Amino acid sequence: AQSVTQLDSHVSVSEGTPVLLRCNYSSSYSPSLFWYVQHPNKGLQLLLKYTSAATLVKGINGFEAEFKKSETSFHLTKPSAHMSDAAEYFCVVTRGNDYKLSFGAGTTVTVRA
Amino acid sequence: GAVVSQHPSWVICKSGTSVKIECRSLDFQATTMFWYRQFPKQSLMLMATSNEGSKATYEQGVEKDKFLINHASLTLSTLTVTSAHPEDSSFYICSARDGTNQETQYFGPGTRLLVL
Numbered sequence: 499a500q501s502v503t504q505l506d507s508h509v510s511v512s513e514g515t516p517v518l519l520r521c522n523y524s525s526s527y528s529p530s531l532f533w534y535v536q537h538p539n540k541g542l543q544l545l546l547k548y549t550s551a552a553t554l555v556k557g558i559n560g561f562e563a564e565f566k567k568s569e570t571s572f573h574l575t576k577p578s579a580h581m582s583d584a585a586e587y588f589c590v591v592t593r594g595n596d597y598k599l600s601f602g603a604g605t606t607v608t609v610r611a
Numbered sequence: 612g613a614v615v616s617q618h619p620s621w622v623i624c625k626s627g628t629s630v631k632i633e634c635r636s637l638d639f640q641a642t643t644m645f646w647y648r649q650f651p652k653q654s655l656m657l658m659a660t661s662n663e664g665s666k667a668t669y670e671q672g673v674e675k676d677k678f679l680i681n682h683a684s685l686t687l688s689t690l691t692v693t694s695a696h697p698e699d700s701s702f703y704i705c706s707a708r709d710g711t712n713q714e715t716q717y718f719g720p721g722t723r724l725l726v727l
Contacts, residue, residue, distance in 0.1 A: 540720055542704070544715065592714060598645070598660065601656075
């Protein structure tokens with residue numbers, strides 16, 4: 499079975515400082531992993547994805563994530579937070595060959611001016 | 612590219628009525644679409660998988676007679692909430708899988724349903 503654990507329900511950072519959102523997964527096979535962002539009352543936007551290629555994945559808006567198989571982690575980072583980064587972030591893993599997705603509980607990011 | 616739309620964006624209805632939500636892939640063909648439900652401050656829960664030209668497959672605990680899904684074309688799937696009740700009030704989100712990039716799902720903007 500596949501599962502996703504987002505270790506922080508809420509992260510608060512100052513504008514211009516780094517952001518780290520932590521995600522651990524468990525899977526009985528080699529999954530694909532994603533980070534999605536959801537702004538209030540909006541749908542989900544794909545930030546980046548890992549599909550067994552390079553372990554360091556670069557996404558949109560300056561985000562990147564590193565896949566560490568030994569640690570079963572896929573943490574999301576951004577070197578300098580912007581006010582527009584305030585949103586809900588979901589770490590997501592494929593459940594199997596049927597391409598269904600399992601979502602983490604989400605991390606709410608707030609950015610202080 | 613890879614845009615998914617939903618209509619309506621929000622709907623208010625009376626208890627006992629049925630509500631239809633449309634999900635369209637605008638610039639690609641989607642043989643598979645997914646329907647999710649999201650309660651406030653919670654994550655997305657997969658309700659069902661919609662396959663073009665065949666019956667939808669429902670996740671455990673989701674009533675198929677309550678949530679009717681039709682996927683009549685490669686660009687349109689519909690979710691009908693039948694005999695809606697206040698507990699069906701939620702944010703419903705669809706996604707579509709691009710056949711050329713199969714691991715990635717593209718999400719619609721969601722439909723907020725309020726049942727009075």
